[in-house]
Amino acid sequence: MSWxxxxxALNRDHAEPRWFNTPTSPKESYDVVIIGAGGHGLxxxxxxxxxxxxxxxxxxxxxxxxxxNTGRNTTIVRSNYLTPEGVRFxxxxxRLFEGLASELDINLFYSTxxxxxxxxxxxxxxxxxxxxxxxxxHGIDSQLVGPDEVKRACPQIDLNxxxxxxxxxxxxxxxxxxxxxxxxxxxxxxxASQMGVEIFQHTEVTGxxxxxxxxxxxxxxxxxxxxxxxxxxxxxxxxxxxxxVGLKSPVDIVPLQACVTEPxxxxxxxxxxxxxxxxxxxxxxxxxxxxxAAVDPxxxxxxRSSFEFVSSLADQMLDLFPxxxxxxxxxxxxxxxxxxxxxxxxxxxxxxxxxxxxxxxxTWGFKATPVCGETMxxxxxxxxxxxxxxxxxxERFERMTMLGEKGAAAVGH
Amino acid sequence: MKQFRCPxxxxxxxxxxxxxxxxxxxxxxxxxxxARSGVYFGDATARVKREWWxxxxxxxxxxxxxxTASDEVMAIELAQPVEDAHGA
Numbered sequence: 001m002s003w004x005x006x007x008x009a010l011n012r013d014h015a016e017p018r019w020f021n022t023p024t025s026p027k028e029s030y031d032v033v034i035i036g037a038g039g040h041g042l043x044x045x046x047x048x049x050x051x052x053x054x055x056x057x058x059x060x061x062x063x064x065x066x067x068x069n070t071g072r073n074t075t076i077v078r079s080n081y082l083t084p085e086g087v088r089f090x091x092x093x094x095r096l097f098e099g100l101a102s103e104l105d106i107n108l109f110y111s112t113x114x115x116x117x118x119x120x121x122x123x124x125x126x127x128x129x130x131x132x133x134x135x136x137x138h139g140i141d142s143q144l145v146g147p148d149e150v151k152r153a154c155p156q157i158d159l160n161x162x163x164x165x166x167x168x169x170x171x172x173x174x175x176x177x178x179x180x181x182x183x184x185x186x187x188x189x190x191x192a193s194q195m196g197v198e199i200f201q202h203t204e205v206t207g208x209x210x211x212x213x214x215x216x217x218x219x220x221x222x223x224x225x226x227x228x229x230x231x232x233x234x235x236x237x238x239x240x241x242x243x244x245v246g247l248k249s250p251v252d253i254v255p256l257q258a259c260v261t262e263p264x265x266x267x268x269x270x271x272x273x274x275x276x277x278x279x280x281x282x283x284x285x286x287x288x289x290x291x292x293a294a295v296d297p298x299x300x301x302x303x304r305s306s307f308e309f310v311s312s313l314a315d316q317m318l319d320l321f322p323x324x325x326x327x328x329x330x331x332x333x334x335x336x337x338x339x340x341x342x343x344x345x346x347x348x349x350x351x352x353x354x355x356x357x358x359x360x361x362x363t364w365g366f367k368a369t370p371v372c373g374e375t376m377x378x379x380x381x382x383x384x385x386x387x388x389x390x391x392x393x394x395e396r397f398e399r400m401t402m403l404g405e406k407g408a409a410a411v412g413h
Numbered sequence: 414m415k416q417f418r419c420p421x422x423x424x425x426x427x428x429x430x431x432x433x434x435x436x437x438x439x440x441x442x443x444x445x446x447x448a449r450s451g452v453y454f455g456d457a458t459a460r461v462k463r464e465w466w467x468x469x470x471x472x473x474x475x476x477x478x479x480x481t482a483s484d485e486v487m488a489i490e491l492a493q494p495v496e497d498a499h500g501a
Contacts, residue, residue: 239457248454253481298432301459301482307414308428341453397453 019190020065023198029226030058032380033218034233035205035241037061038070039181039366040358041233042188043373044380045197051374052381055196058227060220062204066185069235072303072335073366074258074292075181076271076282078115080135080142080173082127082408085391086344087138089371092388094175096370104187108179109285114270115176116150120165124276127407128171135173145172153270161319165276176271178282178290184369208244208355215245215354228354229380235361236336245352250397251338251360255296257309259332261324263287277316288330291317295337295363303334337362342402343409347376347392348385356380357394364409417489422471433465436476461487473498
């Protein structure tokens with residue numbers, strides 16, 4: 001044992017402070033209460049404090065920090081969406097992500113890899129071309145490439161996919177990246193905490209108090225907290241908070257599963273996605289292949305894992321990479337996804353004054369963590385939807401002004 | 414492996430079925446505003462709900478009552494008689 005470590009262990013004054021404050025109990029009231037201490041909720045708290053000077057904030061979570069979908073996603077960041085509204089929004093997200101490690105002074109292991117969305121037939125190629133054109137129009141690095149370029153970036157791929165569904169091209173998005181997802185939540189939590197934000201883990205919201213159609217507090221398992229602004233940032237449990245304020249839900253909960261292989265030496269540089277085969281894969285800094293597929297077939301409020309998922313994913317993955325046949329799956333897990341009918345999020349003000357929503361994050365929420373924090377902080381501070389989220393309001397399902405992000409949001413929906 | 418106990422086919426693997434969404438009462442009779450509200454908005458908390466499921470091999474439609482917290486199927490019935498479904 002080194003002297004330095006021994007001295008550190010025996011010393012009562014540790015130079016490195018705790019990352020998050022652990023206040024004993026909530027105060028009687030806060031300016032803002034955020035439900036959900038995941039990446040989104042913590043990012044909103046951070047930007048509220050940093051940009052808008054609002055620091056009397058409590059962030060509540062019924063579980064532990066970053067233990068929901070922040071810690072369950074497959075960590076991909078990209079902006080090659082299909083609708084102009086989506087592209088502009090996610091582009092801001094990627095830009096914030098690129099500077100985030102220095103802003104939060106934490107190593108996020110942000111790794112720009114390049115992102116291929118494979119096309120195995122003409123119709124997928126058509127959507128890829130459409131996405132590339134929309135992306136270019138908004139200044140996003142996105143282009144259609146042929147099978148040769150896919151092979152050059154990833155020599156291990158079987159372009160014939162076992163003879164069943166040969167790769168005919170791909171949408172290539174150079175800024176596509178992977179990030180250490182837990183660190184994003186920790187970084188935001190630490191920075192928000194340093195500015196006075198209070199984070200309460202294992203604190204469950206059981207109801208939202210209202211008077212004259214306005215929010216006036218939240219009931220929790222640790223008592224009543226008064227506030228006139230509540231943000232629900234609880235992807236996977238949004239219908240429950242909506243019910244607390246008497247709103248019907250446009251969001252259905254569907255499990256999304258993922259798994260990793262045992263670690264391997266680095267061989268896969270880019271992120272590979274195949275909508276037709278319903279799979280996507282990247283290799284983490286630890287060497288594990290991080291793999292996912294489409295959401296489960298039906299609504300379910302559960303994070304159970306299924307054998308059906310992993311067997312069908314392995315079947316499709318072997319069409320792309322036959323040499324993986326001997327590699328073992330070491331872990332699998334699931335998150336509960338807030339699925340919306342048009343595969344775009346539901347954000348902003350609601351019909352209830354003081355109740356704000358950051359929801360509908362389906363299978364596309366992690367990459368939006370910083371931009372959601374930034375835009376929701378603006379929305380709460382000014383009680384006006386940020387211009388980047390104007391199209392994402394819940395009223396679009398009444399007005400039939402849906403966004404149609406299905407072709408770009410995820411695989412195989 | 415998850416299975417459904419089909420009233421005429423016995424136990425079948427769940428992968429043979431496709432979930433086609435909630436069975437919404439009175440949808441065909443509703444005016445457009447009510448239909449829109451029924452399709453896009455509802456109670457989506459964990460509950461027992463009725464859903465349409467399609468069985469691919471037999472090309473039959475079923476109405477299934479399912480608990481969305483436990484995934485337990487409480488009831489399963491044919492949506493229409495087999496003769497009608499197959500045009501016999």
